[in-house]
Amino acid sequence: NAGVTQTPKFRVLKTGQSMTLLCAQDMNHEYMYWYRQDPGMGLRLIHYSVGEGTTAKGEVPDGYNVSRLKKQNFLLGLESAAPSQTSVYFCASSLTEVYEQYFGPGTRLTVT
Amino acid sequence: AQKITQTQPGMFVQEKEAVTLDCTYDTSDQSYGLFWYKQPSSGEMIFLIYQGSYDEQNATEGRYSLNFQKARKSANLVISASQLGDSAMYFCAMREAGFYGGATNKLIFGTGTLLAVQP
Numbered sequence: 001n002a003g004v005t006q007t008p009k010f011r012v013l014k015t016g017q018s019m020t021l022l023c024a025q026d027m028n029h030e031y032m033y034w035y036r037q038d039p040g041m042g043l044r045l046i047h048y049s050v051g052e053g054t055t056a057k058g059e060v061p062d063g064y065n066v067s068r069l070k071k072q073n074f075l076l077g078l079e080s081a082a083p084s085q086t087s088v089y090f091c092a093s094s095l096t097e098v099y100e101q102y103f104g105p106g107t108r109l110t111v112t
Numbered sequence: 113a114q115k116i117t118q119t120q121p122g123m124f125v126q127e128k129e130a131v132t133l134d135c136t137y138d139t140s141d142q143s144y145g146l147f148w149y150k151q152p153s154s155g156e157m158i159f160l161i162y163q164g165s166y167d168e169q170n171a172t173e174g175r176y177s178l179n180f181q182k183a184r185k186s187a188n189l190v191i192s193a194s195q196l197g198d199s200a201m202y203f204c205a206m207r208e209a210g211f212y213g214g215a216t217n218k219l220i221f222g223t224g225t226l227l228a229v230q231p
Contacts, residue, residue, distance in 0.1 A: 033219075045218055088155070094217050098217070100162055103159075106156065
């Protein structure tokens with residue numbers, strides 16, 4: 001039981017490049033989330049999903065897209081990376097809306 | 113708008129002493145949930161404790177307890193008998209209520225308190 005895993009752990013992109021961050025959970029959780037963490041700002045929600053095939057915008061969705069084609073996977077895409085997207089990205093999942101969220105180890109992304 | 117405030121950017125505590133980390137929240141909802149997470153220097157987010165707005169008793173989990181004062185809108189974390197391994201960043205978070213009855217479990221985080229436990 002690996003919990004929540006994220007791929008990759010580190011990545012450096014040049015401005016304008018694209019990439020996809022993969023989040024996978026093996027706990028059969030319905031809800032999944034993508035957050036970003038910046039110094040002094042806590043975690044902010046980018047997008048979330050309340051079930052397979054559903055996605056919705058969070059607090060800071062601009063510049064990101066997501067997809068949840070399979071219940072266990074939640075993908076975060078950056079179509080054209082910008083330096084402002086340099087951050088640590090966390091994926092999380094929860095069984096339902098009333099349970100705590102379990103977090104992945106994070107992905108450190110640098111955009112130069 | 114819903115908001116979480118953690119006013120202590122950093123705190124020191126001596127090993128084996130108790131420490132309280134402050135958290136205040138702002139919401140107009142009657143039903144909400146409050147969480148505390150720990151983030152050690154390794155970076156992962158670890159769930160510590162949860163308090164529901166309708167829970168009459170303060171939540172406890174081992175050495176962690178949540179001092180919930182609803183009227184004051186505060187949800188302070190108390191760590192008893194601090195250990196060196198407690199040195200970490202601590203985040204308070206609130207579950208945002210769903211709209212039109214649809215719950216989403218979205219979390220709003222505070223900016224965190226960096227706790228340093230000294231031997």
